Amino acid sequence: MKKWLIRISCLVLAVALVACGNTTNNSSSKPADPHADHKTEEKKAESQTHVEWSTTIHKPKSSGEINIKVKEHSGKAVPEFKVNHEKLLHLIIVSEDLSYFDHVHPEYKGSGEFTIQTQVPKAGKYKLIADYIPKDGAQTTQTYTFTAQGDVNKEAIQPDPKLVKVVDGKEISLQISPEPQVNQQTMLTFQIKDATNKQGITDLQPYLGAVGHVVILSEDTEEYLHVHPMDEKSTGPEAKFHTKFPKSGIYKIWGQFQRDGKVFTVPFVVKVL
Ligand SMILES: [Cu+2]
Numbered sequence: 565m566k567k568w569l570i571r572i573s574c575l576v577l578a579v580a581l582v583a584c585g586n587t588t589n590n591s592s593s594k595p596a597d598p599h600a601d602h603k604t605e606e607k608k609a610e611s612q613t614h615v616e617w618s619t620t621i622h623k624p625k626s627s628g629e630i631n632i633k634v635k636e637h638s639g640k641a642v643p644e645f646k647v648n649h650e651k652l653l654h655l656i657i658v659s660e661d662l663s664y665f666d667h668v669h670p671e672y673k674g675s676g677e678f679t680i681q682t683q684v685p686k687a688g689k690y691k692l693i694a695d696y697i698p699k700d701g702a703q704t705t706q707t708y709t710f711t712a713q714g715d716v717n718k719e720a721i722q723p724d725p726k727l728v729k730v731v732d733g734k735e736i737s738l739q740i741s742p743e744p745q746v747n748q749q750t751m752l753t754f755q756i757k758d759a760t761n762k763q764g765i766t767d768l769q770p771y772l773g774a775v776g777h778v779v780i781l782s783e784d785t786e787e788y789l790h791v792h793p794m795d796e797k798s799t800g801p802e803a804k805f806h807t808k809f810p811k812s813g814i815y816k817i818w819g820q821f822q823r824d825g826k827v828f829t830v831p832f833v834v835k836v837l
Pocket residue numbers: 651653654655667668669772
């Protein structure tokens with residue numbers, strides 16, 4: 565858990581230093597030798613903020629609250645946050661096997677406190693990832709794990725043989741070029757068509773101020789990449805995202821787009837060599 569937190573802080577700090585404020589923003593930046601930097605990054609992370617988490621979600625399919633209190637290390641609440649992609653705080657909720665994904669925006673109650681009412685579909689462990697920027701600080705990612713009680717039924721995660729999916733009447737294909745390799749820049753291109761007539765969709769709406777958002781997690785949930793599009797103003801049928809995978813293995817990629825006022829999420833599983 566701690567190792568995971570440190571890695572995440574490291575990733576996020578790297579982004580804050582390298583890409584903050586750019587329209588082309590890629591959270592995957594990481595130093596060439598990650599171990600060399602972990603200690604210093606950890607120190608920087610310690611000088612920032614932390615989160616006190618609590619949840620009343622204890623079992624599946626039963627609504628409860630997730631509470632997030634952002635504090636300085638002195639214990640003082642962090643009162644103000646920068647708006648980042650239209651929100652003060654982004655929260656990703658994933659099951660340990662990555663079969664369940666949600667991206668939500670808890671309500672800000674003031675005094676550094678955010679809350680949301682939600683539920684999870686099945687028993688097992690869930691990882692929460694909060695993404696925020698304190699008014700006088702850098703982009704920060706904090707994580708927490710909780711368990712929904714019951715018989716755990718984990719789904720195996722397998723790379724998709726074909727990167728084409730149909731979601732809500734849209735056919736979405738993903739092209740990754742060049743083939744994803746550790747620490748190599750690659751481009752994710754999503755092509756979005758009408759699943760019925762196969763026409764490219766050109767009226768995507770901005771979602772959180774951009775054509776789409778992509779969240780990527782490694783199979784072990786240790787590597788979290790939040791990637792923003794190359795051309796935020798695109799309305800389809802193509803949406804391109806630059807990224808870099810920090811280690812080899814299986815990753816799950818969720819692309820999120822909006823049309824007709826509705827957000828749709830398309831998942832892909834890929835293997836990085
Ligand atoms: Cu968000």
